[in-house]
Amino acid sequence: MTRSKRETERTYETPAAYDASWLAGLLDVEGIASVAERGTEKLDAVYYDTDDLRLVGASVTLRRRTGGADAGWRLKLPMSGADQEEVSAPLSKAIPNTLRDLVVSRVRETELRPVVRIRSTRRVRHLLDSAGTVLAELSLDEVRADFLSATTSRASWTEMEVTLAEDIDSSLLDGVDERLRDKGIGCAGYPSKLARALEETGAEVPLLPDTGRETVVPGSAADEVLSYVDQQARTLVDIDPAVRRGLPDAVHKMRVTCRRLRSTLRTYRPVLDRKVTDPIREELKWLGGELAAARDQEVLAERLGSHIRALPRELLLGRVDARLQEWNVTRTAEARQRTLDALRSPRYLELLDSLTALAEQPPLARKAETGPEKVMVKAILKEYERLVGRVAHALELSPGTERDEALHQARKAAKRTRYATEPARASLGKPAKRLGRRVKAVQKVLGDHQDSVGARQALRNLALEAHAAHEPSFTWGLLYGQEQAEADTCERNVPTVWAPASKPRLRKALAG
Structure with a gap:
């Protein structure tokens, strides 16, 4: 069984004096009422990766740790900003399948093996509010790292971590950071212990596969x-x-x-x-x-x-x-x-x-080396003309199953046109962005219509099941009628939404 949480932490260089002379300054941070000593822990973590360190290259870490309150397997996945999502599993000898599955898109079928062992002696303090609730954990780590290659190499250092407790606003870390900087304590120059271990042990981190872009x-x-x-x-x-x-x-x-x-x-x-x-x-x-x-x-x-x-x-x-x-x-x-x-x-x-x-x-094909403006404009307009034809065909039909399908095909053409503009926005600028926005509005109303088509099919099936079970089918029929009304509204709105996307000036602006 696994569980996950969002982890927000910052790592600092070791302060010159890890004592009350600078800890007292943390009490000036809004919300922090006291700093509580929580003793010392012995931690032993082994990090797993491929031989070419694909997880490291993707800012992902997979480790097995013994010692401390969170012994077990931990997989850290990158999130927005400096945050990480930590997925944990109970301690076991082999990598849990649940965690192995979560890295398979990055490592494929390549074997995962131990690459780095990090042992830490951790002195822990908790930052508490006036009610005694833990806001963050502050720890000083004395670290020994071994790179587990054919010839093992070792490094050691000390560092400090401040890890935010769950559901605590990240502004608390900003306040802590400000007080630490006032005391001359700066952030560490490494994103993680693993990154520092790899560099300080002199590990030769293989380069990621060449993108082949030198041929472009x-x-x-x-x-x-x-x-x-x-x-x-x-x-x-x-x-x-x-x-x-x-x-x-x-x-x-x-x-x-x-x-x-x-x-x-x-x-x-x-x-x-x-x-x-x-x-x-x-x-x-x-x-x-x-x-x-x-x-x-x-x-x-x-x-x-x-x-x-x-x-x-x-x-x-x-x-x-x-x-x-x-x-x-x-x-x-x-x-x-x-x-x-x-x-x-x-x-x-x-x-x-x-x-x-x-x-x-x-x-690369025959137009690969051509300037993007000419090639991309032609490609976008080709998709756009297909969209024009499909919208016109759908609007010519009477309401019913055939028109529903035609509107669905127009929706797919709208998506393709919109997606065609996305790679071109860097070179074509505003005309591509403007066309993309107008087509997205068309896609939206056609999407709402298609959702109603699917909902009506589901409601009909639910009504039939209810009838077969001798249950009233009134409510399902009522909902079906509502969906039909919503679909009718969408169909009436299509010409209005389509008009801004069909203006000739959009094509002229794109073509320059």
Whole structure:
């Protein structure tokens, strides 16, 4: 069993005098009422990584620690700013599978082995408020580090850490930092003990794989497109642990990343050879499809649940809440298992490998060295003209199933057009950004319409299930009618939202 928490800490050089002469200054920090001695701990941590230190390169650490109150396995994943998310598991001899899964997107099938051992003698103090609540932990560490190579090398140093307690505002650390600096105590020059251990033991940290960008003309169309593709590929790897743990919105972010990559590789075929990129696009389509059930169910459950909560109680006839919950639990479990099966498959790892190979050996096509303005404008306008045609076709149809599908196809074209503008924003500037914003508004209203189509299908099935169980189906029919009304409103709004996105001046501005 694992648990996670957000960890916010700062590391400092050792103060000249670790005593009351500077500790008293911390009592001037708002909220801190006292400093309590908590004794000394002996800690022994072994850090695991690949031979080429892929986790270190991704600012990820995996360690097994004995001693102290938090003995066990710890995986630290980077978050926004200097924060980290710490995922813990009980002490065991082997790396827990739950933690190994969370690094597989970064290490693939490469073996993890012990690379550094760090032993610390830690003197601990707690910073408390007036009620005795722990606000932060302040520790002085005497550190011995061994790099576990064929020839073991050693380093030693002392440092101080201040770690914020859970649910405490980070402004407290700012106050502590200010008081420490007043005493001449500066931040350490290393992001972590592991980073310092690697440098001070003289470990030869292997360089990360070459991106292959030396074959790309700087400022060319290929340079712009590959920068965007690299960014999205890194996002796919980074979001993987959150998807495996079922964190909110994680599946959605991964699915959108797949779409962005697919769309970019399709739109910019003149830049990157499609003989290489088309198979990658197919695999991205497969992964997006495996994620679809989980994301669609998430959206549907939230939508139907909110509509049910908004109804007066007298309109809820039968087992409405219970039936929706049963329906959601079953479908969510099935969809989540499908997602996990995909992420644990060799096919997924091969996809990640193919994206890495794309960066290391870019498959440049005939327009790769061309300036980005000409190539990207032509590619964006090609997607845009397809969108124009699909919107016009949808608006010509009468309301019904055929029009619903046509609006759905227009929505997909709007996404592709919007995604086409994203790699080009650096070189095309405001015209690309403006077109992207206008198309996003169209995508939004078409997305709302498609969500209603999916909701109506689900409500019809729920009504049939209720009827078969001899339960009233009135509420499901009422909700169906509401969804139909929302869809009608979306359809009426399409021409209004489309008008700003269809102005000829947008095309002229983009084309220069």
